[in-house]
Amino acid sequence: MISIRTATAADDAAIVAIDDATWSPTNSPVSAPEGPRSAFAHLPTSDVLVAVTAEARVAGYIQWHNVFGIDSHAHVLEINGLAVDPALAGRGIGTALVEAAVAELGRRGARKVSLRVLSTNPAARRLYARCSFVEEGVLRGEFLLDGAEVDDVLMARHLPR
Numbered sequence: 001m002i003s004i005r006t007a008t009a010a011d012d013a014a015i016v017a018i019d020d021a022t023w024s025p026t027n028s029p030v031s032a033p034e035g036p037r038s039a040f041a042h043l044p045t046s047d048v049l050v051a052v053t054a055e056a057r058v059a060g061y062i063q064w065h066n067v068f069g070i071d072s073h074a075h076v077l078e079i080n081g082l083a084v085d086p087a088l089a090g091r092g093i094g095t096a097l098v099e100a101a102v103a104e105l106g107r108r109g110a111r112k113v114s115l116r117v118l119s120t121n122p123a124a125r126r127l128y129a130r131c132s133f134v135e136e137g138v139l140r141g142e143f144l145l146d147g148a149e150v151d152d153v154l155m156a157r158h159l160p161r
Contacts (some may be wrong), residue, residue, distance in 0.1 A: 002059060002093055004100040007040075007048035014058035015039035015050070022083040026120040029143040029150070049100055051084070051093045060084035062097040064105060064113075077105045079115040082124070098131040106159045113159065118143070119151035133157045 007015070016039050023032050039048070039061075048063040063081040066074060079101060084093045105113050115133065117124045133155040141149035 001054045002051050002091070002096060004049050004051050004096060007045045007050045007061065009040065009045060011045075011048075011050050011058055011061070012039050015048070015061050018058070018060060018083045018085050021086050025145050027118060027124065029118065029145060029152075048081075049097060049104065051097055053088070058085075059088045060093045060097055062101045064101060067114075075109065075111040077108070077110045077113055079113060094127050095131060098127065102131070102157060102159070111159055111161060112156055114154065114156040117153050117155060118145075119153055120145070125153060125155075128155050131157065 016033075016037060019033055019039070043063060043065055047065060048061055050061045051059040053059050060083055061081070062079060064077050064079045067076070067078050079098070082094060082097060084097075102113055113133075114136075115128065117128065119125075119138070134157070135153060136156050137154040139152040139154070142152035143150045
């Protein structure tokens with residue numbers, strides 16, 4: 001049994017541990033995380049949802065932000081982080097997190113939820129497609145990872161008004 005709730009500061013270490021366990025050059029264009037850090041260094045806990053097991057273990061998280069921070073773009077929010085504890089993968093947690101985030105963003109007035117996913121991450125692309133996200137564009141060769149050019153796939157889901 002998984003429940004989903006807004007993150008709290010007490011979830012910080014669990015989210016960082018999930019990031020450490022899931023980081024890969026196939027799913028992230030940034031260097032591997034190192035050293036002490038906070039999951040909430042650049043965003044408030046109110047912009048993060050966590051999936052929690054019946055035993056109160058954080059099983060995964062999803063986060064979002066407003067990319068531009070301007071009024072004319074306030075109706076678009078971008079998912080910029082999703083990860084599930086590898087020990088709990090394959091149980092629908094990612095899907096539940098995406099759907100919960102879309103519902104929350106809709107309550108916040110979003111008309112569109114966007115995201116970016118690397119072309120080298122087909123599992124994430126399939127997950128987002130199952131959650132009704134569609135490809136809106138591809139930035140060819142946007143990243144150079146391990147000496148190879150990797151495309152940045154732009155996906156979005158439009159919400160009812």
